[in-house]
Amino acid sequence: MALPLEVHGLSTTLFTRRGEMKAVDGLSLSVGAGETVALVGESGCGKSLSALSIMRLLPDPPARIVGGEIRLNGRDIVPLPEEGMLAIRGKEIGMIFQDPMSSLNPVATVEKQIVEVLLAHTDLGRWQARARAHELLELVGMPDAARRLDEYPHRLSGGMCQRVVIAMAIACSPSVLIADEPTTALDVTVQAQVLALLKKLQADAGMAMVFITHDLGVVAETADRVVVMYAGRKVEEATVDDLFEMPLHPYTAGLIGATPVPGAARAERLADIPGMVPPLNALPQGCAFAPRCPRVMERCRQERPELTRPSQGRLVACFAAERG
Amino acid sequence: MSLLSLNNLHVHFNTPNGVVRAVSGVSLDLAVGETLGLVGESGCGKSTLGKAIMKLVPIAGGEILIDDADIAPLDRKQLIDMRRKVQMIFQDPYGSLNPRSTVGRSVAQPLALAGWKPAAIAERVETLLRWVGLPTDAKQRYPHEFSGGQRQRIGIARALALSPKLIICDEPVSALDVSVRAQVINLLEDLKGQFGVSYLFISHDLSVVEHIADRVAVMYLGMLVETGGRDQIWRNPQHPYTRALLAAAPIANPKIARARQRTVLQGELPSPLDPPAGCPFNSRCPIAQDRCRTDKPVLRPVGGGALAACHFV
Numbered sequence: 001m002a003l004p005l006e007v008h009g010l011s012t013t014l015f016t017r018r019g020e021m022k023a024v025d026g027l028s029l030s031v032g033a034g035e036t037v038a039l040v041g042e043s044g045c046g047k048s049l050s051a052l053s054i055m056r057l058l059p060d061p062p063a064r065i066v067g068g069e070i071r072l073n074g075r076d077i078v079p080l081p082e083e084g085m086l087a088i089r090g091k092e093i094g095m096i097f098q099d100p101m102s103s104l105n106p107v108a109t110v111e112k113q114i115v116e117v118l119l120a121h122t123d124l125g126r127w128q129a130r131a132r133a134h135e136l137l138e139l140v141g142m143p144d145a146a147r148r149l150d151e152y153p154h155r156l157s158g159g160m161c162q163r164v165v166i167a168m169a170i171a172c173s174p175s176v177l178i179a180d181e182p183t184t185a186l187d188v189t190v191q192a193q194v195l196a197l198l199k200k201l202q203a204d205a206g207m208a209m210v211f212i213t214h215d216l217g218v219v220a221e222t223a224d225r226v227v228v229m230y231a232g233r234k235v236e237e238a239t240v241d242d243l244f245e246m247p248l249h250p251y252t253a254g255l256i257g258a259t260p261v262p263g264a265a266r267a268e269r270l271a272d273i274p275g276m277v278p279p280l281n282a283l284p285q286g287c288a289f290a291p292r293c294p295r296v297m298e299r300c301r302q303e304r305p306e307l308t309r310p311s312q313g314r315l316v317a318c319f320a321a322e323r324g
Numbered sequence: 325m326s327l328l329s330l331n332n333l334h335v336h337f338n339t340p341n342g343v344v345r346a347v348s349g350v351s352l353d354l355a356v357g358e359t360l361g362l363v364g365e366s367g368c369g370k371s372t373l374g375k376a377i378m379k380l381v382p383i384a385g386g387e388i389l390i391d392d393a394d395i396a397p398l399d400r401k402q403l404i405d406m407r408r409k410v411q412m413i414f415q416d417p418y419g420s421l422n423p424r425s426t427v428g429r430s431v432a433q434p435l436a437l438a439g440w441k442p443a444a445i446a447e448r449v450e451t452l453l454r455w456v457g458l459p460t461d462a463k464q465r466y467p468h469e470f471s472g473g474q475r476q477r478i479g480i481a482r483a484l485a486l487s488p489k490l491i492i493c494d495e496p497v498s499a500l501d502v503s504v505r506a507q508v509i510n511l512l513e514d515l516k517g518q519f520g521v522s523y524l525f526i527s528h529d530l531s532v533v534e535h536i537a538d539r540v541a542v543m544y545l546g547m548l549v550e551t552g553g554r555d556q557i558w559r560n561p562q563h564p565y566t567r568a569l570l571a572a573a574p575i576a577n578p579k580i581a582r583a584r585q586r587t588v589l590q591g592e593l594p595s596p597l598d599p600p601a602g603c604p605f606n607s608r609c610p611i612a613q614d615r616c617r618t619d620k621p622v623l624r625p626v627g628g629g630a631l632a633a634c635h636f637v
Contacts (some may be wrong), residue, residue, distance in 0.1 A: 002348050042501035042502060042503060042504075043501055057402075135444075143592075157592050157593075160592070161418075187365035187366055187528065187570065187593070188528060188569060188572045188573055189365060189568060189589045190365075190592060191572065191574070191592070192571070192572035192574075192586070192588050193588055195574075196586075196588050214501065214502060215530065215574065216502070216576040217573070217574030217576040219576070220574065220576050220578040221578075221581045222572045239579045241578055241579070244576070244578050244579075257506075258502050258503050258505065259502060259506075259531070259574050259576040260532060260534060260535035260576075261531065261575060261580070262530060262534040262558055262570075262573065262575060269510050269513065270506040270510055270535065271506065272503060272504075272507040272510055273506070273507075276501075276503075277501070284632055295510060320496045
C-alpha cells in the first residue's frame, strides 16, 4: 500500500526580478502512517516553502513547482487543478501554521469556522456539523468548549486559537498533517500542552505528520525521523536518535552544538557556526555550506555532494562525511 | 556589593479596563560581574522590569538602587549619570536602530551626548565595532544592509560605548537563527570576560538562560516566585511554577527528553487585569490548598541560597 505522503525530487523556484532562485531543490521525503518527520533548518532553508508546495498553497507569482512529484496516498497532486486541491485540502491533508490568529477568520465565530470545514468535506447536515464542532473542541482540550463556540478569535488567547486551528485541521480525519512551526508563537507551558495534544491526536488517528521547526528541542521531543535542510536542499536524514547521537553532516553537528542542553555537561562556549546562510541568489559553487564548514576540502568548493547512504536509514550529502 | 538592588518595585499601567500591576513588589539584587537570568512567560512583567530599571516606564513605588543611589525619583536630566552605568539591548535590533542613520552615527550617539570630542569618538567607534566583530567599513553603512545577527552586534556596540557596568538584555537572541544565536551568546560572554560587565538577561528561553546565567529569577504575573543559583534552580527547583516551567522546556536531546517525567501544566496565564487573590499561581498550581487562595506567599529561604514564594515548600 502506498504511504500517506511521498515526495520525490520536489523543486520549487522563485521567479523574481532579480532572477530565478531555487528555494526547494530536489527534495524527497516520505512519511508513514503514525510517523512524525521533522523538517529542520534555519530561516531561508526552504522548509516552509516545502510545506506550502506540499499543500499547493504557494504564492504564485513568484513561487512555482518546477519539478517532482507529491504523492498523497499514492496519487500525484502536482498536476491537479485548484478545484481538485480544494477537495483534498482539509480532507486528506490538514495544516497548522505558526500564527494561529492569522489562520482564523477574525469576523467568524469559532463554531462557524469549524462547521464550514465539515460542510465542505463531509455529508453532515448543519446540526450534525455543529454537534461535531463541539466534540472537536472538547477533543483538542479547549477549556469551557461549549461557551467558546460562540466566541470570535480575538477573544481567545494564542494557545486557544491554536487549538481551534488544530480542531479544523483534524476535523475530517486527514491522513497527513502538515504543522509549520505550530508552537513557535506560544509560551513554553502552552507549547508543551499543544505538543502533547498533537502527539495524542496523531497516535489515536495514525496520521502522518510533517513537523516543520527551527527548534532542535522541539525536534527531540516530537520527531521519529528528521530531515535537515540547508539552502533549499536536504543535507541529512536520520532517525531522531541517530541524528542527535552522531550527526554526520557538519551543518547538523553545528546546529546541535549551537543549542544549549540544560542538565547536560556544560561547555564553556557554544559551538557556533561562523558566517550566515547564503542568500539563494548568491549560492556558492559546489556545496552551499562550504564557506561556513569546519571540515571543508578543496573538492567541496568545486563539486556539489549528492546524497549518499552511509548506513541503513541514514542519508547525508557531504564529501567529508563520506570519508568518515 | 550589589551593583543593582530593587526594593519592593512596583510598575502599574492604567488601561481602559483597569489597572495592570505589571511589576508588583519585586525585590532582587545583582552583584558586580554577575549575570542574572530573568525568566517567565509572556505578560509576566519581565520586560517591564527591565524597562523600569532604565526608567523607560513610570515607577509606581519602590526603590531602584544603582551603586547604592536610588534612581527611582530622578528626572531625565538627573539620569544622565545613571545612563553611563546602565545600558540596554533589545530583541529586535532593527527596531532599535535609526534606519536613516549610518551605523557609525548610531554607535557614536551616546558618546556625543556624553560630551566626547569628535576625534576621540571616531577612534572609539572603530574600537567598538572591532570588539563586536563587525568590519570597519560597517560605520558608513545603514542598518538595512546588515543581517539580524549583525544588527544585534551593532546594538551591543552602542550599548558598550560608554563602558557601562550593567547591560539589560531584553530577549537579545530570540529573533535570531540557531547558529547566529550561538555567535551572539558567545560574544556576550566574551565581552563579560573582557570588561567585567554584568547582565540582566531577560528571556523566555530556559536553555539559553541556563547556559548564560549565574543566578536565575523566575517571574509570574508581576511577582518574583523564585530566585537562586543556576544549578540550584535547575537541579532542585522548589516553586511549583519553576518546576512546571522546567518540565515544559523542550530539551534538545531525545534520550533526556524521553527519560524525564512530564507533568504538563494545565490552563493558561490568568489576565493580569484580574489576577487571582492570594498566590498568583493558585489557579494552575498542582499543590494549591485553600490557604493559597487567600494568603499571598512571600519570598523566603528554601535552602541552597534560593528563595521561593510558596506556602508549601
